[in-house]
Amino acid sequence: MNDNFVSNEKLLEQLKWRYAVKRFDPDRKISDQDWETLEDSLILAPSSYGLQPWKFYVVTDEAVRKELTEHSWNQPQISECSHLVVIAAKKDADRGDIEKYLERVIEVRGTPEEELEVLKGMMLGSQKLLEEIGFINEWAARQCFISLGFLLGAAAMKGIDSCPMEGFQPTEYDKVLGIADDGYFSVVVCALGYRNKEEDWLSKLPKVRYPKDDLIKRV
Amino acid sequence: MNDNFVSNEKLLEQLKWRYAVKRFDPDRKISDQDWETLEDSLILAPSSYGLQPWKFYVVTDEAVRKELTEHSWNQPQISECSHLVVIAAKKDADRGDIEKYLERVIEVRGTPEEELEVLKGMMLGSQKLLEEIGFINEWAARQCFISLGFLLGAAAMKGIDSCPMEGFQPTEYDKVLGIADDGYFSVVVCALGYRNKEEDWLSKLPKVRYPKDDLIKRV
Numbered sequence: 001m002n003d004n005f006v007s008n009e010k011l012l013e014q015l016k017w018r019y020a021v022k023r024f025d026p027d028r029k030i031s032d033q034d035w036e037t038l039e040d041s042l043i044l045a046p047s048s049y050g051l052q053p054w055k056f057y058v059v060t061d062e063a064v065r066k067e068l069t070e071h072s073w074n075q076p077q078i079s080e081c082s083h084l085v086v087i088a089a090k091k092d093a094d095r096g097d098i099e100k101y102l103e104r105v106i107e108v109r110g111t112p113e114e115e116l117e118v119l120k121g122m123m124l125g126s127q128k129l130l131e132e133i134g135f136i137n138e139w140a141a142r143q144c145f146i147s148l149g150f151l152l153g154a155a156a157m158k159g160i161d162s163c164p165m166e167g168f169q170p171t172e173y174d175k176v177l178g179i180a181d182d183g184y185f186s187v188v189v190c191a192l193g194y195r196n197k198e199e200d201w202l203s204k205l206p207k208v209r210y211p212k213d214d215l216i217k218r219v
Numbered sequence: 220m221n222d223n224f225v226s227n228e229k230l231l232e233q234l235k236w237r238y239a240v241k242r243f244d245p246d247r248k249i250s251d252q253d254w255e256t257l258e259d260s261l262i263l264a265p266s267s268y269g270l271q272p273w274k275f276y277v278v279t280d281e282a283v284r285k286e287l288t289e290h291s292w293n294q295p296q297i298s299e300c301s302h303l304v305v306i307a308a309k310k311d312a313d314r315g316d317i318e319k320y321l322e323r324v325i326e327v328r329g330t331p332e333e334e335l336e337v338l339k340g341m342m343l344g345s346q347k348l349l350e351e352i353g354f355i356n357e358w359a360a361r362q363c364f365i366s367l368g369f370l371l372g373a374a375a376m377k378g379i380d381s382c383p384m385e386g387f388q389p390t391e392y393d394k395v396l397g398i399a400d401d402g403y404f405s406v407v408v409c410a411l412g413y414r415n416k417e418e419d420w421l422s423k424l425p426k427v428r429y430p431k432d433d434l435i436k437r438v
Binding site: 005014037043045046050055058060105142153157212217218 | 223224225227229230231233234235237239252253255256258259260261262263264265267269271273274275276277278279280283320323324327328345357360361362363364365366367368369370371372373376377378383385386396401424425426427428429431434435436437438
């Protein structure tokens with residue numbers, strides 16, 4: 001670790017440069033190294049208790065993307081982007097997911113099992129509360145949006161364009177990509193690649209945000 | 220815009236360095252310039268249709284933080300961090316929120332009102348669907364998690380520590396901070412500052428993630 005952090009100017013320059021791209025340049029692909037880094041960014045995204053209740057479907061196959069386009073109100077991003085990521089949440093996460101995670105903790109950190117008993121109790125307690133209010137799937141879905149935010153930020157740092165998309169038919173996606181069979185459900189989609197400056201009228205417009213003082217309250 | 224992007228190595232170095240800090244150094248505060256940049260990162264976070272159905276409460280007042288600690292299972296991050304952000308979602312977003320946003324579009328971009336009619340129709344249609352399934356508040360809550368992911372990533376780029384927190388009592392927070400009176404509801408909390416390396420045993424442990432091939436499926 002060194003102090004060579006990203007400067008405030010550079011960070012904001014990249015975040016301001018980002019916008020939800022409507023038209024990607026279909027001829028420009030994200031390089032293998034850059035793509036690997038974006039996948040790693042997804043993996044490194046935090047989640048509640050570190051449970052990672054998600055799976056990421058990376059779609060590059062043209063025929064599959066054509067099919068998905070039909071289930072996405074024919075939005076051109078689905079087929080024109082370089083890499084399409086479908087972020088899916090674990091369906092009906094249960095005790096087994098917590099046990100699987102703790103086994104992984106033991107594997108990675110070498111923690112003795114008995115030292116994890118208190119944590120396990122807390123995790124099971126939290127899960128029970130979520131189950132009681134019928135919120136277990138929504139809890140997992142919310143986590144997916146953290147990974148989306150993480151991915152969008154990471155891509156912006158790399159000068160890679162993106163478009164987060166909620167306008168798609170989740171049940172159709174779940175069928176086409178086998179997501180339901182895997183025990184997950186699709187939550188949100190993110191198209192990544194490079195903007196087509198000529199075609200995308202949005203690329204020339206200023207970002208619309210409310211004034212800072214309307215959105216931030218200091219206490 | 221130039222090509223001086225963040226390198227893959229630096230991006231991953233910072234994302235790997237991030238972890239959910241349990242003990243912050245109470246004596247180290249985030250500088251004003253860095254804090255302003257993190258606030259700007261929150262403002263720049265994307266949301267569905269750009270509606271920004273959120274408000275960010277930045278809590279630095281010690282007495283208020285002490286009170287919030289009691290509603291957060293006494294977790295030390297609440298009072299030990301430099302800046303505490305409570306991310307709240309708009310309650311019962313309605314037609315008025317869409318109209319307010321479109322007025323802002325006109326103000327910022329100078330778009331003639333009639334050019335926004337199609338977009339307005341789409342937005343109202345989407346909102347109606349969400350209302351029909353009783354999902355309007357959850358839709359707003361999900362957006363908050365995008366801003367959380369964005370903030371966590373931005374802080375990591377700056378070498379600023381963070382801890383996303385779901386372990387708090389939202390209705391109490393809503394009362395203490397006046398969030399309910401503002402027409403919002405608290406969704407998730409993020410403590411920011413600098414890790415206390417001596418006190419935080421977690422800072423020395425490797426990150427626990429499932430193998431990449433378990434989390435990513437390529438199609």
